[in-house]
Amino acid sequence: MEPFLPQGWRLYAGFAALLFAGFAAFAGLSEGPITAARPRPAPATPVEHYVLALSWSPSYCAEEADKRDHAQCGRPLGFIVHGLWPQFADGRREKCDTDAPRVPNAIIDRLRPIMPSAGLIGYQWRKHGACTGLSQGDYFATLEDAYHRVRIPDALTLPAGVAHMSPEAVEAAFIAANPDLTAPMLDITCSTTRLREVRICLTPALDFVACAREGNSCRQGAVEIPPVSR
Template identity: 45%
Template sequence: MRALASLLLGLCLAVSSSACRAEAPPAKAAAPFDYWILALSWSPEYCASAKGNGEQQCERSYQFVVHGLWPQYEIGYPRDCQRVDRVPSSLVERMLPLMPSERLIEHEWRKHGACSGLDVKEYFLQTERARRRLVIPDAYASPQKPISTNVAEIERNFIKANPGLTAEGIALGCKSRWLSEVRICLNQEFGFRDCGRDVSDRCRGSVSIRPSNPGRR
């Protein structure tokens, strides 16, 4: 089941077909926030920090995975807006190829998704749709050795791969000198837009990117 879900989602991410786009139409009602952040975690860095402490995500080889889709105000963001039920198991299975940890999926729904004005299914369909909106540059598809780079070069690569994205619409996160996260700012129709004033790069100077984790399977 999980392997089939991974295959189907991979096909949707690889091609821009009308069938794939039709899976998650735009939300029907205006949500009570200003824009979205699509946060992508660099899995090799996360797993280097986790040190294999039973993390589901680190059992397989991943590169960029979805950390979350976050409703944002122009300054600040809503969080933990209401008590919510657990994410249905069928929806967890669907999301695991993008968000490879049940604990992460539950956390993101509770902290961010419940503030979006969407129900649980629609929120995760929109998460899929937002991820399909973004093309990962070839340089970061599956690096086999560490990459030495800098903030400007990483941003240039993302901008080149995603027409309409600008340097004001992307923010990088680092742990020490290692890239840990890329945040992309999107309007409510998932077009690229500038980030709010409180969203900025947290990397300085040179940046290193860990190679793909071979996983344990």
């Protein structure tokens, strides 16, 4: 038997039940995080080709005295990897979203023989690697494979003294050392006086491929190639 309630109490109880039901419904609608989670990176479109940028370390150390990395300068280093830059059909992309902005020490230590600056490694991942759609491990493994795909000419391996060469001679030396490489597949950059970089285009499978030059090709008659530190 239901308990007897006076008329006024029955009306009050019914109103309270309606009020509680309305509050519960509102609470159900508002349940969940106040702010939405940051969206994950969208899948990258396929890489059309890569640009492998090989920097002449002695030039960097001679020209960037106030900014140079002591982990790099003062060591017997010639060509090192500046970066492996993905290129897409609609151009270059940079600084893509990533859930892993920091490169683990294990990868940094493995790369030091060809990319001696920890700061550079991290920066290149955030600026370029994150845009490839590859994991850090796969991106840097591809970078290592790309570096080993290119044979450095003997004359530019560990020169003991200052050399002077035209950009065309540097280009010809790389072509002679790499039989599958042709002039439309690489570019030489320089400062006003020194060799800076050799940039080589590679397919995603790391075959040499022709590509457009970026407009900063070296136009000096001859450039200085500082010697490697001993």
